[in-house]
Amino acid sequence: xxxxxxxxxxxxxxxYLVGAGPGDPDLLTLRAARLLAAAELVVHDGLVDxxxxxxxxxxxxxxxxxxxxxxxxxQQHEINALLxxxxxxxxxxxxxxxxxxxxxxxxxxxxxxxxxxxxxxxxVPGVSAAMGAAAAAxxxxxxxxxxxxxxxxxxxxxxxxxxxxxxxxGVGRTLVIYMGVATSEAIAEKLMADGLAPDxxxxxxxxxxxxxxxxLRGALAGxxxxxxxxxxxxxxxxxxxxxxxxxxxxxxxxxxxTAA
Ligand code: SAH
Numbered sequence: 001x002x003x004x005x006x007x008x009x010x011x012x013x014x015x016y017l018v019g020a021g022p023g024d025p026d027l028l029t030l031r032a033a034r035l036l037a038a039a040e041l042v043v044h045d046g047l048v049d050x051x052x053x054x055x056x057x058x059x060x061x062x063x064x065x066x067x068x069x070x071x072x073x074x075q076q077h078e079i080n081a082l083l084x085x086x087x088x089x090x091x092x093x094x095x096x097x098x099x100x101x102x103x104x105x106x107x108x109x110x111x112x113x114x115x116x117x118x119x120x121x122x123x124v125p126g127v128s129a130a131m132g133a134a135a136a137a138x139x140x141x142x143x144x145x146x147x148x149x150x151x152x153x154x155x156x157x158x159x160x161x162x163x164x165x166x167x168x169x170g171v172g173r174t175l176v177i178y179m180g181v182a183t184s185e186a187i188a189e190k191l192m193a194d195g196l197a198p199d200x201x202x203x204x205x206x207x208x209x210x211x212x213x214x215x216l217r218g219a220l221a222g223x224x225x226x227x228x229x230x231x232x233x234x235x236x237x238x239x240x241x242x243x244x245x246x247x248x249x250x251x252x253x254x255x256x257x258t259a260a
Contacts, residue, residue, distance in 0.1 A: 013087040015114050016094050017101040019126015022136075023049040023210040027127045035124065039094045041086060043079070047098025047235060049210065076106060080113035087119040098235075100128040104154055104178050128152075130176040133208035133237045137215040139244050141174050146242040149173040155180025155187055155238070166194045174241035181236050185224025191240070196220060201245035206236040217244060 016035055021027035028036075036042070036055045044053070046066030056062065063082070065074045074082070086093045101107030101123055114121045130152055134141045141150045151168045156179040169175035169191055180187055184204075192198055198221035206214045218226045220240060226232075 011090040012119060013090055013092040014120045014122055015083050015087050015110070016092065016122045016124060017105075017107045017110060018094055018096050018124040019100040019105075019128075020044075020048045020052050020096050020098055021127040022099060022129050022132030022208050023051075024132075025049065025051045025055065027132060027209060028052065028055075029124060029126065031124050032126065035094055036096070041091050042094045042096055043083060043086075044096040045098065048096055052096075076109060077113075080110055083110055084113055084117040084119055087114065088117065097126070098129070099132070100126045103128040103130075103152060127209075129178060129208060129235065129237050133205040133239070136209045136213055137203065137205050138247055139203055139205075139239060140246065141176070141239075141243060143243050143246065146246065147172060147174040150176065152176050152178065153180075154178050155183045165190050169196055169200065169240045171242065174239065174243050177238040177240070179234070180238045181227055181232050181234050184227045184238060187238070188220050188223040191220060196240075200240060201242060202226075203239045203244035204230075204232055204236055205239065206232050208235075208237065 018032045018035055019029070020032065033055065036052070037057065039056050039060045041061045041063070042056050043063045043065060046064070065079050067073045083093050083095060095101070095110060097105045097107065099105060102125070107123065111121045111123065130141065142148060149172065151173065153163070153165075153168060153175060155177045165187070177187060198219060200220040202218055202220050202223050204216040204227060206216075214230070216226055216230055216232070223238070
């Protein structure tokens with residue numbers, strides 16, 4: 001192959017893009033757990049729970065590409081180059097990511113860098129934060145009575161103001177916003193300007209599927225204040241839609257029945 005440097009063994013390693021799920025090791029796929037248990041080189045980001053990191057054999061080489069103020073943070077193109085370099089040197093690389101590699105995980109960019117270099121890639125799906133948070137908070141993302149459409153949107157992306165939010169949330173649909181804590185107020189205002197009712201129910205799920213999980217509920221108009229007053233920190237998801245009020249509605253109904 002023209003773009004592969006000569007190697008002694010001629011072996012090219014495989015890059016495994018592995019989803020680590022939202023935190024709880026029980027939510028790893030069996031394939032991810034098997035790969036981690038046999039790993040020799042793991043390139044991981046900062047969202048991966050310590051309990052999952054503990055599944056990696058002691059002798060394995062660990063490379064953190066987590067964002068850090070203390071040291072130089074690798075740019076995405078440098079991470080891509082690292083994966084390719086290690087694979088071309090004959091090493092299998094476990095690229096471990098929070099949630100699912102192909103949902104706001106830049107897995108697509110890493111896979112493309114590998115394709116371009118002739119490096120084989122395997123993708124192991126993970127439980128994305130939306131599914132992990134929905135399960136942990138018992139908020140169904142779809143429900144025959146409330147929602148038949150679910151959208152996953154990044155709250156922080158190139159040009160939030162240019163993002164077209166019209167039609168993403170409303171009656172009959174659920175909107176899940178990743179990376180939206182810092183911009184929650186602006187998002188709520190934009191959605192209301194697009195005609196969404198100020199009393200549309202919302203939930204904020206912080207640290208989903210981790211012992212420190214918090215589930216906060218409110219209405220769209222109060223989303224910014226809720227996030228600020230409760231000092232919500234990343235990682236957190238915002239869910240907008242009637243499904244977020246179902247559990248509460250049931251609770252209220254139970255209370256009413258008990259009182260009657
Ligand atoms: N690939 C990941 C998403 C990475 S983007 C996935 O599929 O889940 C990072 C964002 O994911 C965070 O800003 C947050 O919005 C969300 N997130 C990740 N883990 C989370 C968790 N345990 N609880 C709540 N939100 C989480």
